[in-house]
Amino acid sequence: MNDQSEGVMEKVWNIFSSMKTGVFLLGVVAVVSGIGTLIPQEALDPKGAQSVSAIWKTLGFTHLYATIWFRLVLGLLCVNLIVCSVQRFSGIYRKTFKPNPPQSSKAIPQKIQAKISGPESELRAAVMKVLTGKGYRLTTSEQEGRWSFIAQKRRWGNWGSLLTHLAFVVLILGALVGSMIGFKGYFMAGVGDTLPIKQIEVSKGNVNENFSMKINSAEDRKLANGERDNWYTDMSIIESGKEVARQTLSVNHPFTYQGVTFYQANFAQGGKFTVDLKGQKIPVVLQDQGGNYFQVPGTDLYLFLSAMKADPKAPVVLYQVYQGNSPIKMGQMSLGQADNIDNTFTLTFDGMAGYTGLQVKKDPGVNVVWLGCALLMLGLILSFYWRPHTLSGIIETKKESSLLLGAVRGRLAVGTQEEFNQAVTDVEGLITAGSAGS
Structure with missing residues (x-):
């Protein structure tokens, strides 16, 4: 079994x-x-x-x-x-930390290879001096009649491909975490509105948070030359009836609370009204062009803001009242004007009010994704810009001493041949100089 x-x-x-x-x-x-x-x-x-x-x-x-x-x-x-x-x-x-020097001439790379003759002690000294001077890290082995070495430079480049593979794992995990635990939604609310986050329109995921959002103000600010400055929303987070956080957000300046981020998505003009229903004054904010409606409590009357002249000094609105699906009244009101509606309630226009549209997003995997991006960049840099150079050689003493030297070509061999040729030239130069001096 x-x-x-x-x-x-x-x-x-x-x-x-x-x-x-x-x-x-x-x-x-x-x-x-x-x-x-x-x-x-x-x-x-x-x-x-x-x-x-x-x-x-x-x-x-x-x-x-x-x-x-x-x-x-x-x-x-x-x-x-x-x-x-x-x-x-x-x-x-x-390969990085415990490289094995070659045990025989057959283990020397054959595609890039050279042979240098000379006294054994001078060959050793020349190899050590040239390669350490070029920044190589040498690992040597010595046995009877044989001395060998393996030299590495930029050895951390060996980890490039592994880090790149791990980066994709981290990126996928981050995406999965975000899609399984997070959510994405949207809501539009007027000044003074308080909306539980569980009531927003969710396009992805599920909302488990319990706080509410209160819109304190919403503005479409203009510069002195008449061009748009930005959309601004002053929003509070309400928990158990208390304000626990407050911030003004705008386009490209989001607000984050407990991992939930609010982005300014759009803006619409609206109007503030007061509905006087048998002495009960109810504040109402309606979005321009019928973006929302207000049902008068205890009736089947619905109030809409059909059109609006958004002049800060002299705003004018066109409203409509429906009874069920049938329109029963349409009227125009200027700032401060009041109208009696069907002898049921009095409607007063109190002025302009912003209606803000906010995108809501919670993505607990975003930090994991950023980690994956960092690992991917590091892996690519190590793979393409920090490629390791590996040289190995062996000195065998038979009738005369000779150094057989080779370089690992690798998949990306740009610069390997030049690096190897220069090392061979420098070693030969030291051997020639030593022979001339003796």
């Missing part, structure tokens, strides 16, 4: 350590993501997503990145990258 279990585990390990498995999973992700860019997503285009055929909806392509099967594919890709990284770790570690 144990042998069978070990055999199954070994097969699973071999599958996930295979480059073919990684390429296949990357291909699946690429193809599926490509289809997802063509099919409207519910979070971005709800109406377009509704028009998609039933088979695509059943397969989850209208909310592709939140489907369990797509996350499963990403998870399998993560496992593949992790297994490949674990399998390569020991080799990279030995």
